[in-house]
Structures are given as structure tokens and as C-alpha cells.
Amino acid sequence: MTAATMTHDEAHHGPPKGIRRWLFSTNHKDIGTMYLVFALIMLFLGGLSAMAIRAELFMPGIQLLEPDLYNNIVTNHAYIMIFGAVMPAAAGLANWMIPLMIGAPDMALPRMNNLSFWILPAAAVMLVLSFIVPFFPEGGSQINTGWTIYPPLSVKVGPAMDFLIFALHLLGISSVLASINIIVTILNMRAPGMTLFRMPMFCWTWLVTAFLLILVVPVLAGGITMLLFDRHFGTSFFDAAGGGDPVLFQHLFWFFGHPEVYILLLPSIGVLAQVIPTFARKPLFGYKSLVGAMLIVATLGMVVWAHHQYTIGMSMGAVNYFMIGTILISIPVGLMVFNFIATMWRGSMTFETPMLFAVAILVMFTFGGLTGVMLAVIPADIQYHDSMFVVAHFHYVLLPGAVFGLFAGVFYWLPKWTGHMYDEKLAKLFFWINVIGFNITFFPQHFLGLAGMPRRIVDYNMAFTEFNMISSIGALIFGLSHLLFLYIIVKTIRGGKKAEARAWEGAEGLEWEVPSPPPFHTWETAPVVR
Amino acid sequence: MTTGGGEGMNDPRENPRLRRRNLLLAWLLGIFAVLVMLYSIRFIWPHVDIFSR
Secondary structure, three states, X not given: OOHHHOOHHHHOOOOOOOHHHHHOOOOHHHHHHHHHHHHHHHHHHHHXXXXXXXXXXXXXXXOOOOHHHHHHHHHHHHHHHHHHHHHHHXXXXXXXXXXXXXXXXXXXXXXHHXXXXXXXXXXXXXXXHHHHHXXXXXXXXXXXXXXXXXXXHHHHOOOHHHHHHHHHHHHHHHHHHHHHHXXXXXXHOOOOOXXXXXXXXXXXXXXXXXXXXXXXXXXXXXXXXXXXXXXHOOOOOOOHHHOOOHHHHHHHHHHHHHHHHHHHHHHHHHHHHXXXXXXXXXXXXXXXXHHHHHHHHHHHHHOOHHHHHHHHOOOHHHHHHHHHHHHHHHHHHHHHHHHHHHHHOOOOOOOOXXXXXXXXXXXXHHHHHHHHHHHHOHHHHHHHOOEHHHHHHHHHHHHHHHHHHXXXXXXHHHHHXXXXXXXXXXHHHHHHHHHHHHHHHHHHHHHHHHOOOEOOXXXXXXXXXXXXXXXXXXXXXHHHHHHHHHHHHHHHHXXXXXXXXXXXXXXXXXXHOOOOOOOOOOOOEOOOOO | OOOOOOEOOOOOOOOHHHHHHHHHXXXXXXXXXXXXXXXXXXXXXXXXXXXXX
């Protein structure tokens, strides 16, 4: 039966059975679930590569990985985590929650939603192939560029780079399609009375994130298309010998790469804005100022990309501009943190796992932001550049800022999705192992960087041994803790204490008005928000 | 902008006006994304002699 001949009642049946339910799904909840499962698989894949990196760095000398393979793994780790784990997980939360939160029956363009998701596994295969291809006969050299894929090195890499470029194109298309869907859903599908300034903050953060994605992902697409042309079609966009300039690629990459950090962060900030008022049992402090701060962060984030390139020899005027712009970002970010603390102030707080993650984010993300201000200062950055200090800073920003936010979101909404409360004791155990493991891994890397250990290097001076050993032991604890996370999720899906529609005492919003788990179709009649 | 109340009014399959508005906005955003990509190439183009290698 075609969609055109489908009657109203037939279109509102329950879920189809078997594989068809997932392959052809246009249901936002099913697609959200698929995004989350995909992200979890990629989290473990990316985690394996992280374990390999830390195992190699446990001791000086070359133990397990040849230098090229080490660099290949570093590159793959970054792409799998950013494009495979964090972005799809955030998209999964968006798919599940935005229609429920704004009172819409589904995403605005459900078939495009299906396409956005199903491009991802194809892209993941290409990404994994980019890692494997060099091991085949005539597979060429391994991708030893790191995730920045700067030319001229990336022009000289073998066919594996083409797989990576095509994987990035696919991932970009998927992201842009998903962003379009989210923007249209939020702008056109809100229930009566749900004005923009009454929307849950999670929807606001995703609205801004989606616009950022549409503005910057195509620039990466343009950059890697030119890279592809330089590699195969005789152009010299980035080849100095042919009149091109490799530094231009860096500008294009970071015009995408820096806002990408905010793309990863903002959805988690949105989760924080849902979790903290719930467990502080108080409304969010300064809703409008938080929206304003987020818009300023997004705008400033678009115009400070070259702070990643202080050492390329820009004019003093240019580097000063990028330094001042970067430092300015700390003001709206500080305002966000202030708003969250003010929300907690004199609240009737309880510390269930989502709240524990929220508090951990505020502490550790702020610490990561602080080292960010250090790195923004030109003379300091020239010392820290390309050292382990940058690795520590980056992971202090993105693990608490993005990944912990996603964990908070998963624990917060898991009762809604599954209809069961998760095991709070196990979840708290996971939180503590995870957070302690994280800090043991990345805190010593600050000292390594300050002492002069370069990043992206397979071997190191013996003077750096102790801190590297501590970091690797921490990584093992941190990595293994995710098995517990997986166990808690599976256990919750299989059973547990029944969750009420409003799973948390202090929770507010339309998503808590529908049963847990919600029926296959929700809000077929728009609720009226008063 | 909200969709207004009533059963089916928030469902693009049953509200042609909403469907048209959704499609229009989606196409505009999609075209914008493609233009951004093309401009990022055009932005580099004048700075380099692309076929001189």
C-alpha cells in the first residue's frame, strides 16, 4: 500500500515487526533508539583505540604499535568518538526528546530522519575501512595525519585517505539533514502555546547546535572536496609548489573544527538545564540570559577558529584579534555556569546519578575552560602548542562537557524510554569509577605537557614515564567502567522497578505527561500549553 | 509559529499547509548549506592558481 492510499487509522498502527521496523522506520522514538545504540557501539570502538594508545604509552619505547599504526589509531579514535559516538548520541537524544518536549507527533520530516540515520552505518564502514585498507596488498600508507588531515601530508597518504574523505562527506550529509529536520521541527511543529521562550532549554540548545552544523559542516565538505581534487585531479589548492597554500586548508578545517566543539557541548548543556532544575526542585535560573549566553557563545565560537593556528605565522593584529575573541567566550560560558549554580542555590537537592554527573560537569568542565583560557593567550600557547597539555585540556572540556552530559541525559531519560528505573546503586558506582578513572587519566597529562612531552608521538623521553604510567592505569579504569554502563542499560531495558510517567519528583515538561514508556505514537492531538 | 489545535492539525500528513511550510523551510536550509559549501571553495579559489601543477 502506498502512503497516498493509506487511511488515517492504518497510518497510526503500532510498530511493524522484525527488521522492517528498524530499516524503514519513520518513528522518532525508534530512530532515536537506533542513534543511541549506534553511538554506544562506536563509543566502545573508539574506546578500544584509546586503550591501544594508552597501552602503548604506558612505557617509553615502542611496545605494541609501529609509529604509523599509532598515528592511524590516533586519527581513527578522534573521528570515531566525535562523528561516531558523541554527535549521534546527541542526535539520538534530540530525536527521542524534542517531539515529546514540544508536543509534536513526530519530527517534521520523518523519512528524511530515516535517511539521516541510515547514512551513518555506511559512513562508519567507510571510516573503519580507512583504518583497515593499508593492511591490504597495495593498500598504501596509513593515515598518519591526525584528525586535522592537514596537507601536504594528507595529499601524500594512500587510498585510505579517500575512504576517510568519503566517510566525512557522508557523515556531514547525515548531520546537515538531521539539523534541517531539527530546525524545521522546532520552528514549525510546536504545540499551541509553546512559544520559543517557553520551550525546554534542551530544545533551544539543539536549535542553536543545528544552525551551527548547517553553517560549518559544509565548509569542511568544501575543504575536503578540494583536498580530494588535489589528490587526484591535478589541482593545487593546497600545494605551494603549484601556487596554492596549505595554510588555507587549516583555516577551512578550523572554521569547522572550532564550532564543532560547541556543537558537541551545547546539547549536553541542554541536558544540564533539564537535569539541574529537576533535582534542585527549582525552576531554571535566568532562562533568557542562558539563551542569550548560548547565542553569544555560538556567534563568538564561529569567529575565533585561528586560535588553533597561532604558530603558523599570522600577523600580530590577526593573532591578537583571535586571542581577545577566544578569551571573551569565557564570559558567556561563565554566565552559563553561574546560572546553573544559582539554580542549585538553596534548592532541595538530591543527588541521583544524573545530578551527580551534572555537578561533575560543572566542576571539571570549568577546569577545562580554565586551561582553555591559558591556551588562548598567545605567548603561553606557543609554549603549550602540540604538547600533552592540549590533550589534557581538550579531554577536560569534551569528556565532562559532552560525554558526561550525554550520560546524565541517558540516566535522566532512561526511565522514560524503557519504563523501568535503572539500578541507582550500580549507576552511582559507575559514576564514581568513571569520574575517578577520567581524572587519573587526564590530570597527569597537564604536567606531562608542561614538562615538554609532545602529543601524537609513539615514544617519549624516560623522564615522562611515571605520569604516563599513572595516566594509562587511569585509562584502563575509565575504559572498563563503560562495561558497567552497558550492563546497567541492558539491565534496565530487561526489567526493574516500574517507572511512573513523571519518573522524577521535580521533573517538569510535556515529556513527563506521557506514560513511561511512551506509546508508539504520542501527541497525535497537540496539547495546549498554558 | 505554532500549528494550532485540533486533532491532526499538528500532523503534516493531515495538514497540507503545515507540510508545505515544513518542506519550504527544509529546502531553504538545504540550499543554504550547499551554497555555504560552494562559497568555501570559491573563497579559496581566487587565492590559488589551481591547475598550475
